[in-house]
Amino acid sequence: MSNDALFDPIDPLKVHATPPEGHSSNSRLERVLRQGRFAVTSELNPPDSANPEDVYDAARPLSEVVDAINATDASGANCHMSSLGICSLLTRVGYSSVLQISCRDRNRIAIQGDVLGAAAVGVGNILCLTGDGVGVGDQPGAKPVFDFDSISLLRTLRTMRDEKMFLSGRRITQGPRIFLGAAENPCIPPYEVRADRLQKKVEAGAQFIQTNYIYDVPRFEKFMQRVRDLGLEDKVFILAGVGPLASARAARWMRANVPGIHVPDHVIERLEGAEKQGAEGKKICIELIQQMREIKGVSGVHVMAYRREELVSEIIQDSGVLEGRHAAPRGRRARKSEATD
Amino acid sequence: MYTVRRFVVRHSRFFEWVYECFEPMLVFLDPVWSRFGYNRMERPVAFAERHIKGLLFDCQMCGQCVLSSTGMSCPMNCPKNLRNGPCGGVRENGHCEVKPAMKCVWVDAWEGASRMKGGDKISIVQPPVDRSLEGSSSWLRVARERAEEKRATRDAAREAMAEAFSEAREEEPAAAPLATEPPNAQPMQEAEESTSVLTVEKTPS
Structure with missing residues (x-):
């Protein structure tokens, strides 16, 4: 695959071109996964500003090393620049983006409209999420919507794409060409049903999965065993979620306060025993990526670190998963481009 | 009530059997409902349904009951109203992310389903709730649909x-x-x- 094929089309007419045979979108992430390459994605933490340069500053280090950039949708129920706004900025310069949709803030009318809009500006991937409760965010008095859940949302978007109609049955003249994703959290209860729930997501329309942070590899392996037993490894691409821990204290705090994060004791002890905890956290993350690569059925990694995009870039490069794949953007794409080749 | 609701989930097989007998009766009575008019029967039946299911399941009268597919644990008691399974925020002890004192409705649902004969119905993808049906009788809706x-x-x-x-x-x-x-x-x-x-x-x- 030439480097040019790695980029998403920015020409508006090409955005709407018929996807390659067997593909449901023109997204680079889908191309990489379907070619059987180890995919790498990361997330861009949205700025609290209306300045597009803030988005490009955060995206630049990621764009060099990932196949798609997720734009989070008010994660943790905290208000930031919208996912659709960020994706729209990213697609303008040819970066592959993943629009995240949380069911917490918008009802079915808003979401279906947003999806058409996103597809029109060239967003090729959509990640369907339930979303955290409003209570954990910065505006706990907000009204929680939850009109859809992640699974009914997936089925709705698949219907829009494949049947070319809204949930009301009204026709859509051109369906959104999108690659559909969902999240899964293999390391938290109820453990036995996590893989079954994944199956339900695949039935509903999920084509790729990005998991939450995984620090407990044996437990994840058990989950993957069940995934393989259910015959899901051929039906969905699984990207394992990893990220660096800053320190033992931060890890303890996250475990206690952030919903859905499980950090086993041995990881925290290893951090505590290290001279430089930050560097050790980075090392653990690189090891995790290499371990994930060896697990059958894992198609890639999703590397997350809140507002530390440079660190993510270093981790991905040091892990060696790019295998010489040169994803550096061309000058015309990166606005303040230093990386031209 | 929370304790009753949890009791029902623990005895989901029994309640599944009860409903297996009850639903055909509802459908059998279709000529009766039609004779009096479904519209006229709506209020009294919804009243009974609200109180009986309210006591047993903490029913929220969404009007689109799926209890037989959710291990007899009512999904409308989930603070996020999830109809398709637990979210990714379940606590280590299996409790709810939003209401820490409450056992996750979906952890219960999967447990309840594991005891039921038709427990595998939990894997069916459920549509979003039609909010315009809130407060209406699910029982009459089932009777009408089946008839x-x-x-x-x-x-x-x-x-x-x-x-x-x-x-x-x-x-x-x-x-x-x-x-x-x-x-x-x-x-x-x-x-x-x-x-x-x-x-x-x-x-x-």
Whole structure:
């Protein structure tokens, strides 16, 4: 695959071109996964500003090393620049983006409209999420919507794409060409049903999965065993979620306060025993990526670190998963481009 | 009530059996509901349903009951109203992310489903709730839907017959009738209907 094929089309007419045979979108992430390459994605933490340069500053280090950039949708129920706004900025310069949709803030009318809009500006991937409760965010008095859940949302978007109609049955003249994703959290209860729930997501329309942070590899392996037993490894691409821990204290705090994060004791002890905890956290993350690569059925990694995009870039490069794949953007794409080749 | 709701989930197999007997009865009574008018029956039946299911399941009267597919644990008690399974925020002890004192509704649901004969129905993808049906009776809705299904099956058979014997139907319309028959014209049908209810009930939806 030439480097040019790695980029998403920015020409508006090409955005709407018929996807390659067997593909449901023109997204680079889908191309990489379907070619059987180890995919790498990361997330861009949205700025609290209306300045597009803030988005490009955060995206630049990621764009060099990932196949798609997720734009989070008010994660943790905290208000930031919208996912659709960020994706729209990213697609303008040819970066592959993943629009995240949380069911917490918008009802079915808003979401279906947003999806058409996103597809029109060239967003090729959509990640369907339930979303955290409003209570954990910065505006706990907000009204929680939850009109859809992640699974009914997936089925709705698949219907829009494949049947070319809204949930009301009204026709859509051109369906959104999108690659559909969902999240899964293999390391938290109820453990036995996590893989079954994944199956339900695949039935509903999920084509790729990005998991939450995984620090407990044996437990994840058990989950993957069940995934393989259910015959899901051929039906969905699984990207394992990893990220660096800053320190033992931060890890303890996250475990206690952030919903859905499980950090086993041995990881925290290893951090505590290290001279430089930050560097050790980075090392653990690189090891995790290499371990994930060896697990059958894992198609890639999703590397997350809140507002530390440079660190993510270093981790991905040091892990060696790019295998010489040169994803550096061309000058015309990166606005303040230093990386031209 | 929380304790009653948890008790029901622990005895989900028994409540599944109760409903297996109850649903055919609702459908069997379709002629009664129709005679009085579904519209007129709505308030009293919804009143009864609200109180009975409120006590047993903490029912929120969404009007689109799916308890048989959710291990007898009502998904509307999930603070996110999730209809398809637990979110990714369940605590280590299996409790709710939003209400830490409450056991996750979906952890309960999967436990309840594991005890039920039709427990695998939990893997069916459920649509989003139609909020305009909130407060209305799910029982009457089930009766109407099942009765309608039966009518549709019967009509399909009649249409097939009329098509296969079209010349006979043209000359002798009564030989392969298509028009809706009044209930009194089918005394035998009534008896058959009550048995066919069970087959409908056992068909996975």
